[in-house]
Amino acid sequence: MHERFDEITQKELADNRAAQHVVKVCVAAGCLSSQSAEVKTALEQGVNGRSCKVKGVGCLGLCSEGPLVAIEKHLPDGSSQNIMYQNVTPEDAPAIMESLDKEPVARLLCPTDVPFFQRQQKIVLENSGEIDPERIEEYIAADGYRALITAVTEMAPFEVIEQITRSGLRGRGGGGYPTGLKWVTVAKAPGPDKFVICNADEGDPGAFMDRAVLESDPHRVLEGMAIAAYATGANEGYIYVRGEYPLAIARLKTAIRQAQRMGLLGSNIAGTTFSFNINIRLGAGAFVCGEETALIASIEGRRGQPRPRPPYPAEYGLWGKPTLINNVETFANVPTIIRKGGDWYASIGTAKSKGTKVFALAGSIVNTGLIEVPMGTSLRDIVYEIGGGLPNGGVCKAVQTGGPSGGCIPASYFDTPVDYESLKELGSIMGSGGMIVMDESASMVDVARFFMEFCMTESCGKCVPCRVGTVHMYNILSKIYQGEGTPRDVELLEKLCDMVSVTSLCGLGQSAPNPVVSTLRYFRHEYDELIAGANGSQTAVAPTTEVAS
Amino acid sequence: MFPNEKIDPPSDDKRWRIVQATMRRNGFARHSLIETLHTVQESFGFLDEDSLRYVSRSLRVPLSAVYGVSTFYHLFSLKPAGKHTCVMCTGTACYIKGIPKLLEQIKEEHDISPGQTTADGELSLLTARCVGSCGLAPVGVFDGEVVGKLTPELLAARLQLWRNGNHA
Amino acid sequence: MKRQANVRIKTLKIDGIDVGAREGETILELARENGIHIPTLCHLDGVSDWGGCRLCLIEIKGSNRLVPACMAQAEEGMEVFTKTPRLVTYRKMILDLLLSERNHVCAVCVSNGHCDLQSMAQELGNTHVGLPYLNPSLPVDATHPYFIMDHNRCILCQRCVRVCREIEGAQTKGAMGRGIEVRIIHDLNEPWGQSLTCTSCGKCVQVCPTGALLQRGKAVGEMVKRRDFLPYLQMMRED
Numbered sequence: 001m002h003e004r005f006d007e008i009t010q011k012e013l014a015d016n017r018a019a020q021h022v023v024k025v026c027v028a029a030g031c032l033s034s035q036s037a038e039v040k041t042a043l044e045q046g047v048n049g050r051s052c053k054v055k056g057v058g059c060l061g062l063c064s065e066g067p068l069v070a071i072e073k074h075l076p077d078g079s080s081q082n083i084m085y086q087n088v089t090p091e092d093a094p095a096i097m098e099s100l101d102k103e104p105v106a107r108l109l110c111p112t113d114v115p116f117f118q119r120q121q122k123i124v125l126e127n128s129g130e131i132d133p134e135r136i137e138e139y140i141a142a143d144g145y146r147a148l149i150t151a152v153t154e155m156a157p158f159e160v161i162e163q164i165t166r167s168g169l170r171g172r173g174g175g176g177y178p179t180g181l182k183w184v185t186v187a188k189a190p191g192p193d194k195f196v197i198c199n200a201d202e203g204d205p206g207a208f209m210d211r212a213v214l215e216s217d218p219h220r221v222l223e224g225m226a227i228a229a230y231a232t233g234a235n236e237g238y239i240y241v242r243g244e245y246p247l248a249i250a251r252l253k254t255a256i257r258q259a260q261r262m263g264l265l266g267s268n269i270a271g272t273t274f275s276f277n278i279n280i281r282l283g284a285g286a287f288v289c290g291e292e293t294a295l296i297a298s299i300e301g302r303r304g305q306p307r308p309r310p311p312y313p314a315e316y317g318l319w320g321k322p323t324l325i326n327n328v329e330t331f332a333n334v335p336t337i338i339r340k341g342g343d344w345y346a347s348i349g350t351a352k353s354k355g356t357k358v359f360a361l362a363g364s365i366v367n368t369g370l371i372e373v374p375m376g377t378s379l380r381d382i383v384y385e386i387g388g389g390l391p392n393g394g395v396c397k398a399v400q401t402g403g404p405s406g407g408c409i410p411a412s413y414f415d416t417p418v419d420y421e422s423l424k425e426l427g428s429i430m431g432s433g434g435m436i437v438m439d440e441s442a443s444m445v446d447v448a449r450f451f452m453e454f455c456m457t458e459s460c461g462k463c464v465p466c467r468v469g470t471v472h473m474y475n476i477l478s479k480i481y482q483g484e485g486t487p488r489d490v491e492l493l494e495k496l497c498d499m500v501s502v503t504s505l506c507g508l509g510q511s512a513p514n515p516v517v518s519t520l521r522y523f524r525h526e527y528d529e530l531i532a533g534a535n536g537s538q539t540a541v542a543p544t545t546e547v548a549s
Numbered sequence: 550m551f552p553n554e555k556i557d558p559p560s561d562d563k564r565w566r567i568v569q570a571t572m573r574r575n576g577f578a579r580h581s582l583i584e585t586l587h588t589v590q591e592s593f594g595f596l597d598e599d600s601l602r603y604v605s606r607s608l609r610v611p612l613s614a615v616y617g618v619s620t621f622y623h624l625f626s627l628k629p630a631g632k633h634t635c636v637m638c639t640g641t642a643c644y645i646k647g648i649p650k651l652l653e654q655i656k657e658e659h660d661i662s663p664g665q666t667t668a669d670g671e672l673s674l675l676t677a678r679c680v681g682s683c684g685l686a687p688v689g690v691f692d693g694e695v696v697g698k699l700t701p702e703l704l705a706a707r708l709q710l711w712r713n714g715n716h717a
Numbered sequence: 718m719k720r721q722a723n724v725r726i727k728t729l730k731i732d733g734i735d736v737g738a739r740e741g742e743t744i745l746e747l748a749r750e751n752g753i754h755i756p757t758l759c760h761l762d763g764v765s766d767w768g769g770c771r772l773c774l775i776e777i778k779g780s781n782r783l784v785p786a787c788m789a790q791a792e793e794g795m796e797v798f799t800k801t802p803r804l805v806t807y808r809k810m811i812l813d814l815l816l817s818e819r820n821h822v823c824a825v826c827v828s829n830g831h832c833d834l835q836s837m838a839q840e841l842g843n844t845h846v847g848l849p850y851l852n853p854s855l856p857v858d859a860t861h862p863y864f865i866m867d868h869n870r871c872i873l874c875q876r877c878v879r880v881c882r883e884i885e886g887a888q889t890k891g892a893m894g895r896g897i898e899v900r901i902i903h904d905l906n907e908p909w910g911q912s913l914t915c916t917s918c919g920k921c922v923q924v925c926p927t928g929a930l931l932q933r934g935k936a937v938g939e940m941v942k943r944r945d946f947l948p949y950l951q952m953m954r955e956d
Binding site: 032034243281360361364370460 | 581
């Protein structure tokens, strides 16, 4: 198998070198919505016999300046030179093609010697923006599927798990549960039928990392899943992907078909006895389905309502069988860990949080888009260095991490290294990696209200604290925001926060109060000011009504 | 009871063949309910009572469960949508960058709130929990086309184009 | 309950009392056997557990998380607490949530005096609701010839749904929507009286903890539910 891969790689490299210029157009969702498909067509039409290859690639990262076009110029000495263009329109195509052998088009140049590009360390996104996501050959030429072949032909399942454990990889979906431990539990669970599920139901508003990975490098996720299946003894896999991501779904389908044709998925992979198939299941718009047990219910065709754990899916999961559930980014780390070794991975990051993390930067920030940095990078570096600070020299008030389950971290804590523990200490969570930067104009009470509205409408309705508690909290927050709140309301809000977080059934309810708790912790004065402004209506309290009995 | 009972689609509309194909591909298994409903929604634009009864019977899933699932997930709609749909993203980034104001604008100009369709059946307004293009916030999806960095003017122009199509 | 010959007995403590449990026995079952009362509204002997009302939450020594007694299995050496001050406070608040959610007006309810929700309020000492009422406007379905469903009194415990599915097998009742919008439905959210799948067996009415499901013609306080039929039915059925 390795020999066949070598052949493909050589051919790909030769093809690549044959052209003097490789023009890479981002065809991930962000750039596509600013007409990158038309840009690509215009560029292709402009080739005109030049020694030039135009191809679509995955996300180049700087979504706010899209469409992005990267050009790789092969120099006679064998090295290559790279430039990037931003905000390219189809009309710019002729100028770009004309300039290939000359000076670059200055007005379109996107500087790549800035921290946004220089400070990143890419593992999950290493092929993003480099390879054509719709061609398996390019993934193979980028060392793809080697880890899978090595694992199934040269390693025992427990050796694979050992590498994952040594790497210190933790779940990238939010919880940060050690991935190796999860794999061991499933591997040790008895029974011939086991499942591997990839959670691609990226529901946090403000997070689009998983989408970019699926659109830019789908094979990486398939390979990660296949390695996990080999390690845990599973033969069937599901990718549960948001219905809102049609492009990611299409690319996954293509990737699965290609991998099957190459014998990298299906029966007797690489001539061994290991067989593994992957099915796609579409989410239908329910945030709660990001919760493991709700996700399983949804794959089984039912209402996506969670059930109490234990038993955990590792013992009792899909159709009652042992099931491994990891998210997209977690699986995307796996091939590299197997290829380069767990110790290599563990050398990146902090003591307890290893490796890199992909963040989606959005909100009031100059460089919105995707970044991948080592764990432990400070928020200051992320916002001001990599993110380029706020537009028009604005002052940053807080960064919201972890979506509706996370919290707002005020600017005064920006020197904190970003890892699972330190974010938790600050009252937020790593979450799936969405980071929303807020400037001085943002009202923290409104932000809390926004997330509570989210949790209220996304609550599945099964358990009382989440179903009813979130409604009361939302009503109180609205009341305060509209200047009609009383000090008693804040007291009640705090009580509800505590009760809902402790007594709710699943993670959605348990973490629903987090945005409120963290804004109360750091921005209490904003609540107080709104209440003080409520012209002397302090006497009004929540009506207490007698129960007839 | 009747394992081999042949269940006929509600009408001879050819789109039912696509729905049947989905069910067949999944071996008419009960767990393919959501997949099947996706196909119905894609083919017909919404789920009407006839289609729910047909799917219920074909997959042997109780009516109450079919209805429960159809109303649990936001992507399924039990009402026909307008000729054009505008989906406004209400993710965090879009919220901060002004989606609430844009929704107010639509309310003012077209008198519809999220989930509603204009009286002339031309335009449906929906909201989505983050379409994943936060880098381009605020974002709207117009008949499947994602448009980023929306401004009030841009939005007004897009929607007016559709409404005018009717009056012209 | 089927008793096997070689069951391993687990010993644990509930509220300081030493108790012995069979394999797979839940804390709720075990507590009841030993005369320890744990409040619950959604649990129903004879059907599967739901874990949604959160009133039976208990504390286990060494764990920070509260777990529902109806679904937590007894383990060797566990120390379980069912009435800590923390639990009592939370239970009262959860009950407040339930009382504020819909329109529970005992004075005009057919189940006044025989209502599990009302008894729970008395038991936990909730004389006042410390939260604003949400006052939803909800319909009453009186289309069925024998029974009435009043959504204003429903607490969404899903007992009716489970008994309809698991005991009667009709699966007429289900739930639609999500969050605060969840409603109990019949078939495709049709009027109950038009349901072609309902067998009119009335089991749902008998297991409903409140006055949400009632027999026609009952006046205030007259709806007394037959709570004993389900354990009987279960006991007499062959496994």
